[in-house]
Amino acid sequence: MERPIDFDLIRNARFPEGEFGLRMIEGMNQGHAALTDWGFSQVESWGKTILDVGCGGGAALRKLAEALPEATFWGCDISPLAVSASVEMNRENTLNGRMTFVVCGVSELPFESKKFDTVFSVESLYFWPNPKEDLKEISRVLKPGGRFMTVLEMVGGRLSQRHQAIAERLEMFCPTAEELENLFKESGFCVEKILHDTERGWLCGVGMKMN
Numbered sequence: 027m028e029r030p031i032d033f034d035l036i037r038n039a040r041f042p043e044g045e046f047g048l049r050m051i052e053g054m055n056q057g058h059a060a061l062t063d064w065g066f067s068q069v070e071s072w073g074k075t076i077l078d079v080g081c082g083g084g085a086a087l088r089k090l091a092e093a094l095p096e097a098t099f100w101g102c103d104i105s106p107l108a109v110s111a112s113v114e115m116n117r118e119n120t121l122n123g124r125m126t127f128v129v130c131g132v133s134e135l136p137f138e139s140k141k142f143d144t145v146f147s148v149e150s151l152y153f154w155p156n157p158k159e160d161l162k163e164i165s166r167v168l169k170p171g172g173r174f175m176t177v178l179e180m181v182g183g184r185l186s187q188r189h190q191a192i193a194e195r196l197e198m199f200c201p202t203a204e205e206l207e208n209l210f211k212e213s214g215f216c217v218e219k220i221l222h223d224t225e226r227g228w229l230c231g232v233g234m235k236m237n
């Protein structure tokens with residue numbers, strides 16, 4: 027029999043808080059590692075200023091910082107608990123100024139225009155209030171020629187019953203590959219890649235800001 031869905035825990039994927047939020051953050055740090063690696067492998071060039079939107083517990087930035095010793099990193103998340111967990115996970119780099127974490131939502135990023143070479147987001151776009159406008163806000167903070175990469179494991183039209191129930195309860199937007207591509211285009215990005223790994227059920231989009 028399929029195990030019941032613990033919505034008290036699962037709702038912390040949208041906004042981690044309290045004890046269950048901490049459990050969810052720990053779970054996501056481990057559970058999203060392979061998906062994150064796959065997304066990272068799709069980015070051809072990172073540049074030196076990099077932002078993670080919806081950074082959760084900060085494991086993705088930790089890994090990237092090891093791979094890109096020349097780069098400087100920012101992470102933001104709407105959840106104060108996620109941001110404090112990210113600081114904890116990246117204590118040394120936060121203290122030495124190589125990494126900065128901010129509590130904020132994607133819709134109003136507290137960064138100057140054209141600051142970043144690359145912005146990425148793992149498993150967060152589902153929860154954004156207005157994905158098209160939010161991608162435009164991401165485009166604003168990207169340099170011309172900069173990239174946005176996102177990866178998702180809940181893909182529209184291919185959800186299991188369990189994922190369907192979670193998506194409905196958490197009011198998630200789970201795009202199909204076509205919807206993700208349209209979203210990139212409608213937000214002004216030049217689409218570099220839309221990849222759907224149907225075996226693992228993963229979806230990755232990479233877009234470039236043209237000017």
Ligand SMILES: C[S@@+](CC[C@H](N)C(=O)[O-])C[C@H]1O[C@@H](n2cnc3c(N)ncnc32)[C@H](O)[C@@H]1O
Nearest residue numbers: 040054058080081082104105131132148150153
């Ligand atoms: C499923 S978790 C993924 C966290 C992390 N990227 C990872 O892969 O482990 C989604 C994250 O997006 C954040 N989030 C939700 N809505 C957001 C918004 N409007 N702006 C920024 N972050 C948001 C949540 O607080 C949560 O930490």
